[in-house]
Amino acid sequence: MASFGLLQRTAQLPLVEERPGCSGRCVPVVHRYRRGACGGLTTTERRRGSQQPRQAASTDMVRFEEPNNTRGSRKAAAGPAVDKVGVLLLNLGGPETLSDVKPFLYNLFADPDIIRLPQVVQFLQPVLAMVISTLRAPKSAEGYKAIGGGSPLRKITDEQAEALSVALAAKGQAANVYVGMRYWHPYTEEALAQIKRDGVTRLVILPLYPQFSISTSGSSLRLLESLFKSDRALKQLRHTVIPSWYQRRGYVCAMADLIVQELVKFDDVAGVEVFFSAHGVPKSYVEEAGDPYKEEMEECVRLIMQEVRQRGYQNSHTLAYQSRVGPAEWLKPYTDDSIRMLGRTGVKSMLAVPISFVSEHIETLEEIDMEYRELAHESGIRHWGRVPALNTNAAFIEDLAEAVLEALPYVGCLAGPTDSLVPLAALHPWPEPHLLHPHSRSHPRHPRLHPRLLHHPHPRLLHHPRRRPGGAAAGIRSGAPRAALAGGDVGVGVDQERGDVERAHRDAGDHCHSGAGGVERAVHS
Numbered sequence: 001m002a003s004f005g006l007l008q009r010t011a012q013l014p015l016v017e018e019r020p021g022c023s024g025r026c027v028p029v030v031h032r033y034r035r036g037a038c039g040g041l042t043t044t045e046r047r048r049g050s051q052q053p054r055q056a057a058s059t060d061m062v063r064f065e066e067p068n069n070t071r072g073s074r075k076a077a078a079g080p081a082v083d084k085v086g087v088l089l090l091n092l093g094g095p096e097t098l099s100d101v102k103p104f105l106y107n108l109f110a111d112p113d114i115i116r117l118p119q120v121v122q123f124l125q126p127v128l129a130m131v132i133s134t135l136r137a138p139k140s141a142e143g144y145k146a147i148g149g150g151s152p153l154r155k156i157t158d159e160q161a162e163a164l165s166v167a168l169a170a171k172g173q174a175a176n177v178y179v180g181m182r183y184w185h186p187y188t189e190e191a192l193a194q195i196k197r198d199g200v201t202r203l204v205i206l207p208l209y210p211q212f213s214i215s216t217s218g219s220s221l222r223l224l225e226s227l228f229k230s231d232r233a234l235k236q237l238r239h240t241v242i243p244s245w246y247q248r249r250g251y252v253c254a255m256a257d258l259i260v261q262e263l264v265k266f267d268d269v270a271g272v273e274v275f276f277s278a279h280g281v282p283k284s285y286v287e288e289a290g291d292p293y294k295e296e297m298e299e300c301v302r303l304i305m306q307e308v309r310q311r312g313y314q315n316s317h318t319l320a321y322q323s324r325v326g327p328a329e330w331l332k333p334y335t336d337d338s339i340r341m342l343g344r345t346g347v348k349s350m351l352a353v354p355i356s357f358v359s360e361h362i363e364t365l366e367e368i369d370m371e372y373r374e375l376a377h378e379s380g381i382r383h384w385g386r387v388p389a390l391n392t393n394a395a396f397i398e399d400l401a402e403a404v405l406e407a408l409p410y411v412g413c414l415a416g417p418t419d420s421l422v423p424l425a426a427l428h429p430w431p432e433p434h435l436l437h438p439h440s441r442s443h444p445r446h447p448r449l450h451p452r453l454l455h456h457p458h459p460r461l462l463h464h465p466r467r468r469p470g471g472a473a474a475g476i477r478s479g480a481p482r483a484a485l486a487g488g489d490v491g492v493g494v495d496q497e498r499g500d501v502e503r504a505h506r507d508a509g510d511h512c513h514s515g516a517g518g519v520e521r522a523v524h525s
């Protein structure tokens with residue numbers, strides 16, 4: 001297994017497969033034009049102008065609510081007609097009011113990547129989603145009530161989009177930045193409709209989850225895949241995906257900065273337990289479906305703590321998983337068990353670090369700040385702190401902008417013979433049964449994965465043949481990750497691989513803010 005160096009360096013290598021239609025586009029040329037130079041409308045004017053009722057976009061998702069006049073794109077002025085760059089930020093979405101809670105939960109539980117039923121009973125998913133959302137709604141609503149009556153996720157994601165657009169413009173790259181949420185407004189379908197209206201010609205798809213999980217980025221990419229397949233204009237759109245970026249130096253350093261900022265507020269700095277609390281997933285996702293989430297999470301925590309230690313703080317740390325839903329076993333240790341255990345072992349000061357998400361949301365503001373803080377107190381932990389989410393942290397946004405710039409030259413270039421956006425080979429195909437809600441006006445149809453994908457593992461699993469279902473690594477050769485992955489013209493980023501991350505960090509320099517780095521690509525030999 002050979003591991004290539006940083007993305008930029010691979011541009012010099014004959015990694016890019018020339019394909020018909022790609023020639024001449026594979027040169028990493030960045031078209032530069034000034035933000036605001038053309039196009040006429042200001043950001044605010046365009047935003048206002050686009051507040052139209054939700055379009056009847058082709059969708060595979062049942063929506064259990066009325067149209068909303070929302071969308072989320074942050075625009076730079078239009079550039080030359082021949083090349084219009086877009087960035088699509090993917091996120092989860094959250095209820096904005098208490099009456100949104102139940103339909104939001106319905107959308108979430110109707111997602112086969114959130115509740116993975118055996119294929120024979122998948123037709124029951126809509127009914128199950130209705131039952132679970134009805135049962136859970138009161139408890140969830142309590143949580144949202146406690147944080148002001150709704151999720152702040154949309155507002156923060158919009159601010160991140162705006163900041164990213166500004167950061168890209170400052171680097172000479174005009175780009176419209178769009179927000180596509182999975183379970184609430186502005187839905188991914190709305191963002192794509194706007195992308196088409198704007199005539200975007202190159203699109204970078206960037207999930208706002210640092211670590212990849214089937215249940216988050218995977219779900220959004222699967223939806224995108226089906227939307228791209230069912231739309232002629234979108235099929236033509238050259239695009240690329242950055243599937244995860246937990247190892248990027250800018251992100252790691254921004255997290256380390258925030259941790260140190262909070263650590264020094266404690267009286268007994270050296271005695272503080274740095275307590276990473278990640279959103280959990282069911283254990284079967286990792287052990288049966290091959291979700292790389294746990295592995296990426298552990299690596300991410302290791303890199304951040306390495307950075308914290310380099311700044312002179314040798315604190316002990318813990319990684320635990322929160323927000324378990326349902327009776328199945330999830331990734332362990334659970335956050336509440338860990339807090340109790342640490343309290344028993346005499347820890348008196350704890351700094352909680354939310355790690356799987358880059359915005360404040362219900363699980364930071366309610367679960368960590370209220371429930372776990374109280375539990376820590378009951379467990380004898382006297383001093384409590386919490387690291388804020390990155391939100392629009394300047395170093396973080398700067399790094400996202402770098403990630404986009406690094407990905408752009410590869411848009412449409414690293415194509416393979418499949419037409420899938422993301423290689424979820426280890427998963428069941430999506431179910432055929434229609435997830436029809438009585439209020440639904442569309443007839444959603446869940447796509448099957450391209451049969452070819454069934455023979456390709458997730459690119460990350462290529463490094464871990466022992467974890468592939470069946471354990472077989474045979475036939476995986478150089479270039480296979482691209483082939484496994486590339487969707488129409490999708491390519492870069494999706495086979496970005498952790499590989500030897502430490503080496504990437506070393507190559508990028510010992511200091512934070514040393515520029516791009518940390519995104520690593522790998523192929524197999």
Ligand SMILES: C=CC1=C(C)c2cc3[nH]c(cc4nc(cc5[nH]c(cc1n2)c(C)c5CCC(=O)O)C(CCC(=O)O)=C4C)c(C)c3C=C
Pocket residue numbers: 092093094095105108113114115136139140151152153209213215216279280281282323325356357360361362363
């Ligand atoms: C990396 C982050 C996340 C993973 C992994 C994830 C998996 C996952 N989540 C549920 C169930 C629920 N999640 C809910 C809210 C929620 N989840 C995430 C992130 C991840 N989820 C966020 C950011 C949010 C909050 C959005 C907001 O409104 O602020 C909820 C609703 C809230 C609640 O009732 O607790 C549920 C339910 C499952 C089942 C799952 C993996 C299979």
Ligand SMILES: [Fe+2]
Pocket residue numbers: 279323
């Ligand atoms: Fe969740």
